[in-house]
Amino acid sequence: MSSYYEDSARGRLDGLLDPGSLIEILPPTERMVSPHLRQLDTPAAFDDGIVVGEGRLDGRRVLVAAQEGGFMGGAVGEVHGAKLTGLMERALDTRPDGVLLLVESGGVRLHEANAGLIAVSEVMRAVLAVRAAGIPVIVLDGGTFGCFGGMGIVARLCDAVVMSEEGRLGLSGPEVIETTMGVEEFDSRDRALVWRTVGGKHRYLLGEAATLVEDDVAAFRAAALALLEQTPDLSLAALDAEHAALGSRLERFGDCRDALDIWEKLGVEEPEKLPILDTAGFLATVRDRRA
């Protein structure tokens, strides 16, 4: 087993794609750095914290992007975001079998906040254009920093999200909520609370993640490959169905105050035991229990 959580963006891509198949576009040798960080005397990265390129997944042609949490938590700035948008547009031109987004990001990079926010909205439109063109976009979320802020929205614009238990997915991170609203609202140091609110198991039970895998690069690879078969559907009928599902989530769980309440309503026996189960045991326990 090779931990996806502990790996770097490049390491994840190496393990995910067919050996030697990754061709990076605008690699670090191009030194396409953020012009705004320099102004703030903040260290830059030669790839601005994201790897984009082409590769093969079991022979299938894919475009890939991998955010590097080790650089500013994978946060999106002008260059970082433009690389993502450009990759989506490349997909429109070259029509690969799919696009894989290895997300790991706290959202907008505050050092260049306005540029980052606009960039994320450009990524959002570009992702939807790729899907509308019939090309599936698959998200892999199992990195150290999770996937929050604007990237949390981007992830749910895609065809499917693959998560590990260690992956996290949300909009406002627990620290942001605690800092702004107080520790009574969200205690970000209560690790158990954080994991059962934004972690992979809960996201899988809610239906926000399509697949839950072990923290293993090979498991992510197999899940991504299976999801490439998806045909994107952004029709009115599909969005009506999504609307109904989100409405029913509000109705069923709107008054729940903790993930445990939701899991109980889903009919999970002994919901308090879910956090300690390994992935296989968890999947066996919650079979037919997802929202």
Added chain:
Amino acid sequence: MDVKNLLNRLFPDGHDIAFDGVYFDGSGRVYGAEVAVIGTIDNTPIGIELAFRMAGAVLEVVRRHPGRPILLLVDTQGQRLSHRDELLGINGYMAHLAKCIDLARRNGHRVLGLVYGQAVSGGFLATSLLADRCYALPDAEIRVMNLPAMARVTKIPLERLTELSASSPVFAPGVENYRRMGAIAGLWDGDLATCLAEALAAPVEGDPRRELGEERGGRLLARKVAERVRRDAV
């Protein structure tokens, strides 16, 4: 600007817009065109219920009024910051709203945004930033974070951020900064009905914000970088 005053100025030919708490929707008439309106007041935080409701309103316009333009008048201090919204997957509700707006666009609805109060972070991302074109009133406020909070988080002295924001549009809140970076197509002042009618008639093609940002000198790399990733041979 008070929203009732705003609506009267946008729609001198009349409107049927109904308010329910911080939310409103309906339609207005401007120079003979019927325009669907969806919006919020009071700098309201956008939580899952509101995102869901706006998405439903967009779907309703697509279903019942094919092709009718949509004007988003969303006044928000950002996404609602709460444990419960995260528990229920607020990012999924925001994404759903964005998908509905994009669906309207693809089905031939002109989608315009007008920032008349505040537009902040996630609440802005899932609404007006997804419009074909987003405009603003000159006294509106757009931001991710104010400078003192940004100084705390980035650990860069406030004085330095303030000094840099005099020349760079990248850090500080402000409609003009977002205009220079291409996200705000233009400012509406004076005769708002004419501004709206002109925006409804202007051609829209794709997402022009990177080009605009480059032309206006506020965002010099986004277009170049995206273009290279799109076209570079490998």
